[in-house]
Amino acid sequence: MDDVGDGVQVIEVRPRLHLLRFAVGQAYLWRDGDDDLTLIDAGAFGAGPLIAGALAGLGRHPRDVRRVVLTHFHEDHAGGAGEFAEISGATVLAHRLDAPFVRGTARGPRPVFEEWEVPLHAEAVRRLPPMPVRPVYPAEVRELADGDVLGFGGGALVVGVPGHTDGSVALLLPEHGVLFTGDAVAASPSTGEVIRGVFNLDGDRATGSLRGLAALDCEVACFGHGDPVTEQAGRELVRAAGRYGD
Numbered sequence: 001m002d003d004v005g006d007g008v009q010v011i012e013v014r015p016r017l018h019l020l021r022f023a024v025g026q027a028y029l030w031r032d033g034d035d036d037l038t039l040i041d042a043g044a045f046g047a048g049p050l051i052a053g054a055l056a057g058l059g060r061h062p063r064d065v066r067r068v069v070l071t072h073f074h075e076d077h078a079g080g081a082g083e084f085a086e087i088s089g090a091t092v093l094a095h096r097l098d099a100p101f102v103r104g105t106a107r108g109p110r111p112v113f114e115e116w117e118v119p120l121h122a123e124a125v126r127r128l129p130p131m132p133v134r135p136v137y138p139a140e141v142r143e144l145a146d147g148d149v150l151g152f153g154g155g156a157l158v159v160g161v162p163g164h165t166d167g168s169v170a171l172l173l174p175e176h177g178v179l180f181t182g183d184a185v186a187a188s189p190s191t192g193e194v195i196r197g198v199f200n201l202d203g204d205r206a207t208g209s210l211r212g213l214a215a216l217d218c219e220v221a222c223f224g225h226g227d228p229v230t231e232q233a234g235r236e237l238v239r240a241a242g243r244y245g246d
Contacts, residue, residue, distance in 0.1 A: 008043075008050040010057060013228050014220065017178065020054050022047055024127045025076035028180060028222050029055075029065075030153055030173075037065045038152040039090065040171060040180045041077040041224065046129045048083025048136070062088035069150065070094040071182025072168040073101035073108050076128060077224060082136035093150070095160070096143035098167030104137035108165065111199040121199055144169060153178065161213065163206025164197050170213060177219035179233065184209050185240065187226025194221070194229060194240040207244045214241035 009021040013028075020027040020043070027041040037060065042051065052062045065088045070078045073094065081092050081102065094102045101108035113121060144150075146160030146169070154175030161168045161184040171180040183197040184206065200206040214237040221233035229236050 008047070008054050010054045013222065013230060014178075016176070017220075017222075018054075018058065019222070019228065020051060022050065022076075023129070024124055025224060027051065027077075027080075029058075030178075032152055034060075035064045036152070038156075039065050039068045039084070040222070041071055041182070042068050042080035042084050044076045044128050045079035045083070045132050045135055047080030048087055051080060051084050052087050062090075065090045067091045067093060067150070067152065069144075069156075069171060070098070070102060071170065071180065071184075071224060072165040073098040074165065074183070076124075077182070078102050079135070082138045085138050086136060091142055092138040092140065093142045093144050095158075095167030095169050096145060097162075098165055099141045099143050102138060102141050104135065109201055111164075111201055112203070113199065114203070117198055124199075159212070159216070161206075161209035163202050163204070163209045164200050166201065168209070170209075172216055172218065174217070177217070178222065179213065179216060179218035179220065180222045181213060181224065183224040184213060185221065185237065186223050187229070189226060192227060194223075194236040196240065196244065197224065207241075210237070210244070211241045214238045 011019040016031045018029040022043045030038040068090050100106040148158040150156040153173035157172040159170040161170045164183045186197045196210045222228045
């Protein structure tokens with residue numbers, strides 16, 4: 001652990017990779033060079049200044065971040081994107097199906113909850129920071145599609161993982177064996193077990209996306225919630241997918 005500041009915890013996962021953990025949700029910072037950083041997800045509304053503070057603690061400046069790639073539109077992942085883009089000048093990227101909700105020009109669909117998820121979601125919402133009176137949305141959002149390759153991490157492959165939202169994406173860095181799953185996958189807060197993500201729009205599609213991720217070659221898996229798996233992550237994803245049968 002590198003630092004614990006007001007509202008954000010900074011944890012080194014690998015020398016190029018840090019986890020930024022907020023009260024609800026988390027983001028990841030990938031470093032290609034001293035002034036070529038990529039932020040994957042951006043926390044909830046109010047997280048923009050927290051990210052800037054975390055960067056300062058790492059000896060970096062917000063303007064070192066070239067891009068903010070969002071795995072999906074939910075507030076705990078995309079809420080801070082507009083604030084941080086305003087601070088840093090970074091480009092915000094999101095799948096084309098989630099982009100209108102990231103821009104704030106439309107309201108995204110709510111999850112279809114399983115009964116046991118209802119109290120969990122209520123607790124997560126309770127822990128979110130209050131919605132600002134005038135929320136800051138990204139002025140521009142570059143739209144992504146499944147199969148796009150982004151200019152970081154030696155070529156980051158955009159992998160569509162619909163189910164949690166229609167426009168959910170994962171990011172695979174084949175050169176480094178690192179996978180960012182967003183909320184398609186999670187680690188249980190109580191056991192650390194790798195599981196399918198919760199609060200999905202379509203559970204069947206989410207299961208299919210988990211199976212797709214289990215077929216990828218990765219050593220490290222970074223989730224939207226819970227601790228990353230830093231060794232033999234592919235095996236853990238296969239195990240998680242196997243719990244859902246055919």
